[in-house]
Amino acid sequence: MLSRRTLIGAISALGLLAASPAAQAEEMFIPLISKGFQHQFWQAVKAGADQAAEEFGVKVTFEGPDNETMVDKQIDMLAAALANKPSAIGFAALDSQAAIPLLKQAQEAGIPVVAFDSGVDSDIPVTTATTDNLAAAGLAADKMAEMIGGSGKVAVVAHDQTSRTGIDRRDGFLNQMKEKYPNIEVVSVQYGDGDQLKSTEVAKAIITANPDLKGIFGTNEGSAIGVVNAVRETGTEGLVVIGYDSGTAQKEAIMDGTMAGAITQNPVGIGYETVKAAVAATKGEDLPKVIDTGFYWYDKSNMDDPKIAAVLYD
Amino acid sequence: MSQTIEATQPRQKKALISSGAQQRLLAFASLIVLLIVFSIASPNFMQTSNMIAILQATSVNGVLAVAATLVIITGGIDLSVGTMMTFTAVMTGVVLTYLGMPLPLGVVTAIATGAFCGFCSGTFIAKMKIPPFIATLGMMLILKGLSLVISGTRPIYFNDTPGFDLISRGSLIGEIIPALPIPNGVLILFIVAIAASYVLSNTVLGRYTFALGSNEEAVRLSGVNTDRWKMAVYALAGGIVGIGGLLIASRLNSAQPALGLGYELEAIAAVVIGGTSLSGGRGTILGTLIGALIMAVLTNGLRVLSVAQEWQTVVTGVIIILAVYADMLRRRKV
Numbered sequence: 001m002l003s004r005r006t007l008i009g010a011i012s013a014l015g016l017l018a019a020s021p022a023a024q025a026e027e028m029f030i031p032l033i034s035k036g037f038q039h040q041f042w043q044a045v046k047a048g049a050d051q052a053a054e055e056f057g058v059k060v061t062f063e064g065p066d067n068e069t070m071v072d073k074q075i076d077m078l079a080a081a082l083a084n085k086p087s088a089i090g091f092a093a094l095d096s097q098a099a100i101p102l103l104k105q106a107q108e109a110g111i112p113v114v115a116f117d118s119g120v121d122s123d124i125p126v127t128t129a130t131t132d133n134l135a136a137a138g139l140a141a142d143k144m145a146e147m148i149g150g151s152g153k154v155a156v157v158a159h160d161q162t163s164r165t166g167i168d169r170r171d172g173f174l175n176q177m178k179e180k181y182p183n184i185e186v187v188s189v190q191y192g193d194g195d196q197l198k199s200t201e202v203a204k205a206i207i208t209a210n211p212d213l214k215g216i217f218g219t220n221e222g223s224a225i226g227v228v229n230a231v232r233e234t235g236t237e238g239l240v241v242i243g244y245d246s247g248t249a250q251k252e253a254i255m256d257g258t259m260a261g262a263i264t265q266n267p268v269g270i271g272y273e274t275v276k277a278a279v280a281a282t283k284g285e286d287l288p289k290v291i292d293t294g295f296y297w298y299d300k301s302n303m304d305d306p307k308i309a310a311v312l313y314d
Numbered sequence: 315m316s317q318t319i320e321a322t323q324p325r326q327k328k329a330l331i332s333s334g335a336q337q338r339l340l341a342f343a344s345l346i347v348l349l350i351v352f353s354i355a356s357p358n359f360m361q362t363s364n365m366i367a368i369l370q371a372t373s374v375n376g377v378l379a380v381a382a383t384l385v386i387i388t389g390g391i392d393l394s395v396g397t398m399m400t401f402t403a404v405m406t407g408v409v410l411t412y413l414g415m416p417l418p419l420g421v422v423t424a425i426a427t428g429a430f431c432g433f434c435s436g437t438f439i440a441k442m443k444i445p446p447f448i449a450t451l452g453m454m455l456i457l458k459g460l461s462l463v464i465s466g467t468r469p470i471y472f473n474d475t476p477g478f479d480l481i482s483r484g485s486l487i488g489e490i491i492p493a494l495p496i497p498n499g500v501l502i503l504f505i506v507a508i509a510a511s512y513v514l515s516n517t518v519l520g521r522y523t524f525a526l527g528s529n530e531e532a533v534r535l536s537g538v539n540t541d542r543w544k545m546a547v548y549a550l551a552g553g554i555v556g557i558g559g560l561l562i563a564s565r566l567n568s569a570q571p572a573l574g575l576g577y578e579l580e581a582i583a584a585v586v587i588g589g590t591s592l593s594g595g596r597g598t599i600l601g602t603l604i605g606a607l608i609m610a611v612l613t614n615g616l617r618v619l620s621v622a623q624e625w626q627t628v629v630t631g632v633i634i635i636l637a638v639y640a641d642m643l644r645r646r647k648v
Contacts, residue, residue: 069574071566071568071573072565075565076614079364079370079614080613080614080618083358083363084358095469098568
């Protein structure tokens with residue numbers, strides 16, 4: 001009796017589920033496998049993908065593991081996506097190596113793969129939709145130069161020296177300073193692993209060592225918040241702090257003036273361009289190796305601008 | 315000593331056959347229903363490649379769940395299986411990649427590391443009388459931390475060990491029957507399950523595992539060194555977790571040091587869906603295997619149906635509650 005009741009319950013629940021979403025029409029189907037799902041940044045990427053799906057009349061799904069350590073869960077998601085015989089796939093690899101066998105399978109089946117965000121370290125993807133971190137960090141350098149009056153000492157607190165984003169953001173800032181602002185000296189580049197506490201210690205050390213420092217650039221959310229903490233803890237005044245990405249703490253620091261402003265990526269644009277590129281790839285169109293999804297400078301003055309507010313997350 | 319066992323054993327066995335079999339049947343029926351529903355709902359679900367993807371997704375969780383079953387039957391719990399798996403993978407990475415040792419030594423390292431960790435948990439529980447929940451919670455954190463420390467928080471790759479990725483990704487079955495390329499990881503899961511099942515039903519260790527879970531006090535009063543047997547069960551479970559560590563490292567061709575948290579809950583869910591009682595004394599490996607398959611089929615099926623991810627999580631939760639509710643109702647009846 002019991003088993004019958006349970007079974008009937010299970011069947012009806014699944015029946016309901018099966019009835020709604022399984023519209024297996026001939027419309028183009030493009031699953032996106034991202035590096036995360038719950039984080040506001042990824043929800044913004046999803047929003048952009050949905051927007052493009054509506055515009056191009058394709059069906060898009062968006063999935064990602066609970067956190068960025070779950071490499072094997074992401075592989076399972078990719079496997080399930082491939083089973084559905086998609087027209088194309090969007091993929092942001094947590095670990096490129098682990099995904100290679102499945103990506104090869106996609107390639108053999110003639111399913112184009114569009115990499116997004118940090119991309120996939122392989123030549124299988126037809127293109128990569130990502131932020132041009134070099135250019136974005138260059139903009140941070142321009143803003144820094146403008147605010148400190150074109151001369152003086154500045155420093156960088158970077159998140160790491162091995163990842164693509166870490167290298168590009170650091171070099172983008174350093175190169176721009178060297179080429180355009182000969183009177184500005186970058187006295188120190190140090191790494192805090194994107195960890196708020198570590199970055200705080202690193203920034204405090206830099207501030208203590210350079211009393212005449214005019215500005216610090218933090219290359220990601222954790223680094224930037226670390227710099228803000230350091231400024232608050234040491235009671236330093238007049239230091240120009242420039243951050244990267246958003247998040248509640250960073251937005252508050254900008255509102256109360258501790259931080260001058262920050263660079264934000266355009267996660268909505270990443271989602272949108274990924275789907276757009278995937279549609280183009282299925283039609284056999286030529287795509288550039290990298291699609292720049294754009295970035296913005298934001299500060300107290302334009303944070304409420306709808307265009308900016310849409311890409312900032314809490 | 316043997317008298318007590320004989321005294322508790324018949325009651326034990328009877329309960330196992332009537333209720334255990336019933337729950338297994340229920341679980342198995344749910345699995346079949348799920349397969350049928352998903353097959354009807356999506357033409358892409360029932361294909362060889364997708365079935366293999368499901369088995370592949372079951373392999374690691376299945377092995378962890380087998381280990382968790384042993385511990386849960388003793389009336390204990392092991393929250394450290396996820397991070398222990400990671401720790402054994404990292405240690406394998408140290409031996410194979412950092413020290414450049416040959417492959418078989420890596421395999422031994424994984425299993426020995428797991429067994430040692432399990433032995434430690436067992437010692438905390440049996441000798442220091444720390445409740446299993448707390449002891450293994452501590453172990454979970456210790457091993458998570460050690461994995462990060464030893465690896466320097468970076469993945470360790472196995473590119474220098476040819477053949478390592480074949481442990482999980484290769485297919486011996488596929489070489490014999492090309493139409494059925496079932497990955498070795500799945501084969502290993504089944505071998506582990508059969509071995510564990512044998513230990514549970516045909517050895518002294520197995521009998522004490524059940525006895526500890528149904529009435530530890532009675533077993534101790536009859537002169538059995540319960541501490542020793544408990545430590546043995548945790549060590550055996552740890553060794554099995556080590557095999558899980560090998561499987562995941564081989565599948566990802568890397569030891570990912572940050573991974574592992576949350577895997578213990580999935581393993582425990584598989585055990586419970588499979589009809590093993592969290593209060594101990596009752597459970598089967600076959601049930602656990604079916605439980606792990608249900609979880610994997612459910613996750614894969616909902617994905618193939620393109621159900622929104624938020625809802626996938628909700629449905630998985632509902633299924634777990636239904637399974638445990640069924641277990642409760644049945645036990646009230648017995």
